[in-house]
Amino acid sequence: MASQSRAALEVTDLKLAYRVRGRDRIAIRGVTFTINKGESYGLVGESGSGKSTVAYAVMRYLPDNAKITGGSIVLDGKDMLHMDGDDLRKLRATAASMVYQNPGTALNPTIRAGDQLIEAFVIAGVAKGEARERALAMLGRVQISDPQGVMGRYPHQLSGGMQQRVVIAMALASDPTLLILDEPTTGLDATVEAEVLDLIRNLRATFGTSVLFISHNLGVIARMCDRVGVLYAGRMVEEGPAWELLTNPRHPYTVGLLRCIPRWGLSKEVGPLDTIPGFPPGIGAAIKACVFADRCGLVQDICRAEEPGLDPVGEGHASRCHFSDIAQTLPRAERDMVKRPPVPETARAALSIKNLRRTMTQQGNSFQALAGVDLEIAAGEVFGLVGESGSGKTTLARSVIGLGVPDAGSEIDLEGKKLAPRVGQRSLDQVRAIQIVFQNPDASLNRRKSVRQILGRALTKLTGVRGERRSRRIVELSESVRLDAGLLDALPRQLSGGLKQRVGIARAFAGEPHLVICDEPTSALDVSVQAAILNLLVRLQRDRNLSYIFISHDLGVVRYISDRIGVLYLGRLMEVGPADVVFSAPHHPYTEALLSAAPSLDVREEHRIRLQGDIPSAAKPPSGCVFHTRCPRKLGAICEQQEPPLLEEEPGHFLKCHIPIEDLRRLQKPEAADQAG
Amino acid sequence: MSATIALGRQESAARLRRQAWVERLRLALRTPSLLIGVGVLLFWVILAIFAQNIAPHDPLAPDILHKLQPPSADHRFGTDGLGRDVLSRVIYGSRGILVAAPLATLLGTVVGTAIGLIAGYFRGLVEDVLMRITDAFLALPTIVTALLVLASVGGSTTTVILVIGLGFAPIIARTVRAAVLSEAQLEYVEAARLRRERAPYVMFVEILPNVMGPVLVEFTVRLGYAVFAIATLSFLGLGIPPPSPDWGLTISEQYTYLISNFWWPVLFPALAIASLVIAVNMFADGLSRVLER
Amino acid sequence: MLRFLARRIALALVTLWLLSVIIFLASHALPGDVGRRILGPFADPRAVATLDHSLGVDRPLLVQYLDWIGGFIRGDLGTSLSFHVPVAQLLLRGLGNSVKLALVAFVIVVPLSILGGVVAALRRGTFIDRTISIGGLSATAMPEFVTSIVLILLLSITLKVLPISVQVPPDADPFTQVYHLILPSLPLVLVLFGYIARITRAGMIEALESDYTRTAVLKGLAWRTVVFRHVLRNALMPTIAVVATQTGYLIGGLVVIETMFNYQGIGQLLYTSVAQKDFPLIQAGVMTVGVVYLVATLLADISYSLLNPRIRLAGRE
């Protein structure tokens, strides 16, 4: 059949419904897009917008309750929707491949990685004898340093980054026309993510594969794609060349989305982040006209009467809005932050951590999760903590709140008084003084308790109020996090992610704490919701003049909210300093690599530093400087033999590196100009 | 911003909660196994309560002249080896087991849940000791444990309830512990510790409501086994003593007639047990389907 | 792997020790005195005292326990009060017979139930699935004496295809033996079928819904290859554990079956010992049941760990 068409994939007016509780509920409301041969097309949108559904529809791998109710999908000239089982199988074996989130579960745990890869070659038509050679070669191409070894290993013996490389190798085995990547790096560390993204870009260049790249992260999309489509509630609302769309958005939703992101170098001093009010319509919601009308700041009567078409607004750029020409005048949703004078010094937190060590055992091996951390956090200060997973961020937080017992010799003082290691041994005042906001509100709120019960119990236990006064305090508390009193009797599952996180924040504030630990409080949320939560956290902190330890893997977020930042690596602080200082050169070589790995919307042509390999196991930390195995600026033997001390190189700026700060400043000059902007 | 979000959803909480219940009920009504199970169970409960009004004869009155009569108009299920009316005995025979099985299961569930909660929450030494003891009990089938104990203390309804109930406890403790372990990893438990809640509060007020689903399912499943085990003990002559019309006991008394093809004194109580056991299991199956949604 | 095994064996030994304590206490420390329980309420107190003394039950509990467990370790299980022969001899013979019966049941049920579970999962939600699931559930829940009666009525009395009697001369050829054992094994088969099929089905469904199955399908593998290469192996792992734990259950069922069919296995022995209040035999018999169960679960753990690379390769780089 003719597969000479120019398009790798043509999706036309795709409509799809999921059957939920006996009714078909529409999830994809007519989506049209085309991916040309060799092109990389990005699909963005918040969670639930239908990105994955579109991807699986293309592969014709949908759950039983899904039903395609209209439209067509043509892959490489072949109609996917009218294809029988055998042809479909052949097409999957040769023309299209898919890589998705969670490489750990994508590989079969009981079959060696090599055999799974060989299988992919065999099914694509390679002779059995040759398949092994080809598999080895492919592992080399996805930059696996020891292909022979990896072939013989089981998935659980590979790190996340390696697993994803194997999955990618498998996807490329058939030299497919179209490669679908559904959030392929979500859940990987930024440094690993950067490597995997580079790899995908390079492979695409060599293989000439067309790519459908799905992500909620606009920075990643900007880096990876030629053209982008923005999906909202199962409808394509804007489409255009990636750079053009991200710098000159023409749909109010895209405009709002871009404003929510804490951009490079943006800090709370500049002002609150913008947010998008309201919620996206759920699946099955009846929508008569513009899908975005309920949340749009530019909405007019016509928007509710008539759906706008996806009309051209520029070269290859189209927007589904009646007012796309004035989309960028979208009013700011967030009122300017009221800067109240700081409250009289009631809330004082001065935390002092000396030589904090924590030895843990995992499967019989003991390792140091924290290897002697010294830190001072002043009253009213927001201290940001960054580092790859496993670097000890959470361990540090848990030691401070008294849920993890540090090794003997460690000392944590709050306002000059020593804190007992366990929360049970601390005085009530000390317990009230330090509270935490957890990452995942689904896990941190008891599903069987109403908001009122959750807040009420915290108030009673921490402040002893009861009866009428308690009811009043509950309302005050919920108002302070802008949670409507009407929701007090709701159960957590009846609230959206952002509202749930507000409950978590309110609970942490019940006892008037002096220090609140925020452990990735926005990582589970979409950017528009994240922005609102960040604004709330900033306001609460300013109103009460208290301190935060703010943990996040998102550097933009940390930069936005923090006054000072510490960078952890393998349980050691590598750099500590004021936020703007840490974010501008000279940096510690590790910080430099982290910053350069972070996907951003602002750096177009990258001069990036890549870290080789994975984080070494904490059970066997490298000798000397623990970063020497990956350090691009390693000096030589001294780095392998001697551990550098954490020294105050300039006032308030601490570095743990053998390279003198002046040399770092000189070395990092060219990028410094790029990034400080 | 969020204030308006929230206002738009004013109606929510109470109504949503009611809706959830209505939905669950609707689901229950659409689950045939649940309906059949409940129906048959109700049937037996009603028979047991109104046995006096329903049974045509005295279940205990022998009539040696009319022994082993095949089913007829007067004795619809025939008569047994002592000439007693089989139908009446089947009707009355439901009484013992319909009391003993739920009580034994309840006992096992309460004790087992407590052990499971404690082992799952405290971890460490407490968990190790409790789980080793549980394992030791699990190495013996309930019937064998029951044999061992009943040999020492003799059979009666009370001892059967105690033995079966306590025999179930370790099994239920395992299930509950597994549920508690995954529950205790959730951060709401840490949040409770961060406001210095005492352990019993965390276990019983925070965690227990979240593991009630598995506990409830386990209860219904165990109820089926309780019927199974109690009937078997009666059959072995270790449960409810004669001359009770208990089904298991009746079968063991009349079993020898089977070889001579007098099937009715044995088959009808056997079918009664079968119907009860299947009903309980369908109920359990249906309930777990409704709860897991 | 070795560590895993060592740990499992150590745990099994601890469990075994606890079990011995439980059995000992359950049969000794209950209120009332042993001689009185054996001889009945109207016996002469002197006779009771003499019996107590000859049984050694008038000694301190700890001494009795050590004596008993010491004998157990040495292989001396005492003498049966009712049969007047060494307990070990009785138990060995009983165990041998029971193993025969159990083997027949397992050989029938394991392939059948696994097949049932696999088919039900592959045809999830269809009529076949429902039949297997609900049929299995009902069969599992039925006490053996109930199914025995129905089976005897149906197969022996009405259709006359299988003999009621299990009494075969011990030197009969294996086929005759198996022929006589089929009927008594069927009630066990029914109970086990539901259990094993249900776990197999659940394991299959989990594997079918897993990401790696999705990967395999999207690779373009034929469905048959997906099932045989990717799904089955992962799906059947939990089944192994269940088959093992069911050995324990099986012995409970044997008590009933062997008593009903008058088959001289360990189940009947247990039942008789209880009826006769033959305490040395009860204790040793129950202990044997526990040992059989623990050995079976240990074997299951080992085979599970051999199939699961996560455990097999633990500790290796």
Ligand SMILES: Nc1ncnc2c1ncn2[C@@H]1O[C@H](COP(=O)(O)OP(=O)(O)O)[C@@H](O)[C@H]1O
């Ligand atoms: N199997 C399913 N059954 C019912 N609803 C589903 C199912 N899968 C996805 N959905 C719903 O469809 C919508 C789109 O989901 P999805 O494609 O996963 O979005 P995204 O990938 O953009 O996060 C969401 O509202 C989601 O809850």
Ligand code: SF4
């Ligand atoms: S059509 Fe109207 S409501 Fe929709 S996005 Fe444009 S301005 Fe907003």
Ligand code: SF4
């Ligand atoms: S001490 Fe050496 S290895 Fe460590 S960060 Fe500095 S240059 Fe790199």
Ligand SMILES: [Mg+2]
């Ligand atoms: Mg998705």
